[in-house]
Amino acid sequence: MRLTRDTAAALHLQMAGRLWREDRLEAAAAAMSAAFAAGLPASHQFDLQRMIDAELATRRRSVRVRLSEELEIEVAPMQTAWRVAVSDVAANALRDVTRALDVRWPMPVLLTLVPDSNWVTFVHARYGYYATRSDRLKVVLPPASAQLGGVLRSACLHEMAHAGVATVAQGRAPRWLDEGIAVWVESDGRPRGDIGGAWPQFASADALSGALEGHAMSLDGRDAAICYALAGRIVQGEALRAGVSALHGWLRRIGAGEPWRRAYGRAFHRPFWRTEREWRRTIREAAGR
Ligand SMILES: [Zn+2]
Structure with missing residues (x-):
């Protein structure tokens, strides 16, 4: 049996995705090239190819250092003091995340710092x-998010x-x-940021998820900043009202397979629609309506 070009391209692409998830970047890059050679249109899965390329280029230029049972970093072998x-x-960020979300890590977090901003021009995200x-649980940060004394702590907290x-x-x-x-978590429990322009398109959980998932919005733009601030404000409100342990319980119930709205009801002892109603009121008040 001969494979059609489309099938062969699809198989190579599938393989590239699998190898990338296994963090086997050399092999993933080879599978990606094979997918394009077999006729995969360049526009298709472009981000996967660029992620593989950026992560592989970083790996070739980096050292990997195991800092603890739960944390490994992959960084350019430059100055020791910087590293x-x-x-x-x-390490501090991971400790804070562990505490804030009551996490038991099943495998190490790998923090990869990409040394060249030209490799990650495709990343339009809050941090990485x-x-x-x-x-591994892999966090990839571009150079702009790895500034010591600047955003590095927020970026680590957010992505971790x-x-x-x-x-x-x-x-x-x-x-x-x-x-x-x-x-x-990134703002140590006190999210800031303007939500004044949030009405009405982000006024429900589903609308907000849709906006953050959609391709129409650039995640480093102004609309995204409003969505992030709004989502952070809602989580903060729940943590203040019912306590952080209710939030942990909610996540654990979701993890056990309960639909998130039902899990909310059980963890917070009230229906989610009441939260959503308050959410709309918050947006209206912020907009002065
Ligand atoms: Zn994020």
């Missing part, structure tokens, strides 16, 4: 990205919080909640 300082920030791999949510909720948290928790 020590970065490691300190990362998080992706579950088969033996995604790793924590993915772990506790088993990848089942809705996007608005995932981002809301990341923003809440």
Whole structure:
């Protein structure tokens, strides 16, 4: 039997995705090239190819240092002092995330710092990205998010919080909640940011998730900043009202397979629609309507 070109391209692409999730970047890059050679249109899965390329280029230029049972970093082998300082920030951030979300890490978090901003021009995100791999929880940060004394701590907290949510909720948290928790953790429980322009398009959980997931919005733009601030504010409100342990219980129930709205009802002892009603009121008040 001969494979058609489309089938062959699809198989190579599937293989590239699998190898990338296993963090086997050399092999993933080869599979990606094979997919394009077999006729995969360049526009298709472009981000996967660029992620593989950026992560592979970083791996070739980096050293990997295991800092603890739960944390490994992959950084350029430049100045030792810089690496020590970065490691300190990362370790503190991971400790804070562990505590904030009551996480038991099933495998180490791998923090990868991409050394060249030209490799990550495709990343339009608040800081970088998080992706579950088969033996690591991988956080990738571009140079702009790795500034010592600047955003590095916030970036580590935000992306490691995604790793924590993915772990506790088993990848089942809705996007608005995932981002809301990341923003809440990133700002040490006190999310700031203007939500004045949020009415009416982000006025429900589903609308907010849709906006954050859609391709229409650039995640480093103004609309995204409003969505992040709003999601963070909602999570903060829940944590203040019912306590952080209710939030943990909610995530654990989602992780055990309960639909998130029902899990909310059980963890917070009230229906989610009441929260959503208050959410709309918050947006109206912020907009002065
Ligand atoms: Zn995020």
